[in-house]
Amino acid sequence: MQKCTRCGKKAVIHRKYEGSYLCSSHFIKAIESKAKRTIRQSGMVDRGDKIAFALSGGKDSSAVMYLINKVFANRDDLSFVAFTIDEGIPGYRDESIEIAKKLCSKLGIEHHIFSFKDEFGMTLDEKVKESKKSKKWEGTACTYCGLARRWMMNKKSRELGATKVCVGMNLDDEIQGIMMDYLKGDISRLSRMTGEPLSKNKLFVSRIKPFRDIPEKEVGLYAILVGLDVQEDECPNLEGPRFRVRDFLNEFEANSPGIKFSTANTFKRLAPAIREVAKKEGTKLIKCTKCGEPSSQKVCKTCELWKQ
Amino acid sequence: MKIRVKLHKGPKTVDIGPKFRVIDVLTKLGINSETVLVKKSNDIVLEEEILKENDEIEVIRIISGG
Ligand SMILES: [Zn+2]
Ligand SMILES: [Zn+2]
Numbered sequence: 001m002q003k004c005t006r007c008g009k010k011a012v013i014h015r016k017y018e019g020s021y022l023c024s025s026h027f028i029k030a031i032e033s034k035a036k037r038t039i040r041q042s043g044m045v046d047r048g049d050k051i052a053f054a055l056s057g058g059k060d061s062s063a064v065m066y067l068i069n070k071v072f073a074n075r076d077d078l079s080f081v082a083f084t085i086d087e088g089i090p091g092y093r094d095e096s097i098e099i100a101k102k103l104c105s106k107l108g109i110e111h112h113i114f115s116f117k118d119e120f121g122m123t124l125d126e127k128v129k130e131s132k133k134s135k136k137w138e139g140t141a142c143t144y145c146g147l148a149r150r151w152m153m154n155k156k157s158r159e160l161g162a163t164k165v166c167v168g169m170n171l172d173d174e175i176q177g178i179m180m181d182y183l184k185g186d187i188s189r190l191s192r193m194t195g196e197p198l199s200k201n202k203l204f205v206s207r208i209k210p211f212r213d214i215p216e217k218e219v220g221l222y223a224i225l226v227g228l229d230v231q232e233d234e235c236p237n238l239e240g241p242r243f244r245v246r247d248f249l250n251e252f253e254a255n256s257p258g259i260k261f262s263t264a265n266t267f268k269r270l271a272p273a274i275r276e277v278a279k280k281e282g283t284k285l286i287k288c289t290k291c292g293e294p295s296s297q298k299v300c301k302t303c304e305l306w307k308q
Numbered sequence: 309m310k311i312r313v314k315l316h317k318g319p320k321t322v323d324i325g326p327k328f329r330v331i332d333v334l335t336k337l338g339i340n341s342e343t344v345l346v347k348k349s350n351d352i353v354l355e356e357e358i359l360k361e362n363d364e365i366e367v368i369r370i371i372s373g374g
Contacts, residue, residue, distance in 0.1 A: 002354055012352045024352075059370065172371075217342055220370030221352065224345065230370065246371070250342040 013221060016257035024225050031222045032071055035064075035210045044164070044208040045078070052162035052205070053082040054153050055104070055111070057096025059230040060168025062103055063223040064211055068166060069107050081160050085149055086115040088123025099229045114156050116148055120306045124148075127306065140240050144305055151293060151302040157205040169209045172216035172249065175263045179245045188296070191278030194271035201285055203294040215260055311359055313337065314366040330365065331355035343371045 002011040004023035011021035022030060039045050053065040065082060072078055084100045086093050097113060104111035117123050122130065128141050157165040174193070181190040211219055223230045252259050267274075287293070288300035290307060311333055313320045324332050330346050330353055341355050347366040348357065359365070 002356065011354060014354050014356065021354075215342075217345070217370055220368070221345055224352065224368070230368070247340070250340045250371075253342050254340055 012225065013218070017261060027218075028222065028225055031214060031218060032067060034214060035067055036071055038213050039208070039210050042208075044210060045072070046163070048077045049163045050079045050081065050161055051208075052157040052160050052165045053080065053109070054157075054165055054167050055082045055084050055100045056168070057084060057098070057100035057103075058168070059220050059223040059228065060170055060173075060211065060216075062099065062168070062228045062230075063219050063226070064166060064168045065103070065109070066107065066226060066228060067222075068210065069109065081110045081112070081162060083112040083114055083156055083160070085152055085156075086113055086117075087145055087149070088116050088125060090125065103228070112156070112160070114152055116152075119152055120148065122306075131305075142240055142242075147302045148306055151291075151300070151306075153207075154203075154205055155291075155293060158203070162205055164208050165205045166208050166210065168211060168219070170211040170214050170216045170219045171260055171264060172246065174209070174212050175249060175260055175267075176242055176245050178263065178267050179249070180242055183241075183245070187274065187278050187281060191275050193267070194275055201294055203285075203287065203292075213261075213264070309359075309361040312362065312364040314364065316367070316369050324359075328359045329355065330357045330359065333359070333365065334367070337367075339367065344369050 002014065002021050003009065004011050004026055005020045006026045007023060009023035012024050013022050013027055015022065045051070051068065053061065055061045055065055069080065082100070082104050084097055086097060101111055120127070124141065124145050127144055153165060177193055178190065181193060220230060249260065285294045285296060286298070288295040288303055289298050290303040291300065293300055293302070309324060309328065311322050311324055313322055313333060320337070322333050322336050324336055331341055334341050334344065334355070345368045346353050346355070347368065348363060
């Protein structure tokens, strides 16, 4: 039995990247202080913030909501609200909506459900079928889903009066995104991944990612140890290069512990330069003429794919 | 020696021969240890945990579903 480097109790994790073993309570403390440090360093939480949690019911968004609610328990100036987006993927979303509802009622956080059907008149599955039939099919189901979800996340947070929208994205999500943008040469997106300065555009509700510096595996372990429901099914629509990048990074990490952190750190160090290049190549954000959400084109991609 | 493994898709029995750590079972099943957590008798165990004949472990997938 391996023992906690700090107290000698039974270890629940071996952090190879730093050569330490941690017991359950020291691990929970370590995750909470790391998330707090990320929040402080990037100024993610301001006085009087109303934070909207984009809660999918999966481990990441459940855990981040649980953690924020716990570590900011004595901050009376903050208020919380949560919402779940129902894409209408048969057999996939129902269970996670139940998990989301239960967690919110347990923590006493107001919860809303917003559906693609109500917003766009169609579920994701219906949209995919329709687009394929009309030969207007672009990319993958993930393209349609991701666009619509991000669009709704921003719009609904703003409508709920939130000043921040909190997502569960972890270190793995972060570096997958960086790698993808890098591979595709999307400097503008890459520069938005640098995270700061938080957009000054009033239409944007700033997205905060307190788990940005925490590996996915550790988010999962945290969720289990604090007693959250983490049984999740894989989305049936999963496809595309992002998942090859994910597998590649996981394989690399298993053989060379620490590369996830070094990928993120390299990116942080390059961030000012990336922002400089993006500024020179300049994509300006304007209001979409159809929906009024921020967009780099006259009609935003979500309206182009979903609203005609 | 044989180890019973509870997986997302259903149970499986793995014959791991002379090696006997959690990580060896995962390797045998083609599972990357970065993507899962493992429980034995309802407790989280490390990949270097040594297993005994007929031990039963549960593999919990923690990579996100989208
Ligand atoms: Zn300890
Ligand atoms: Zn639009």
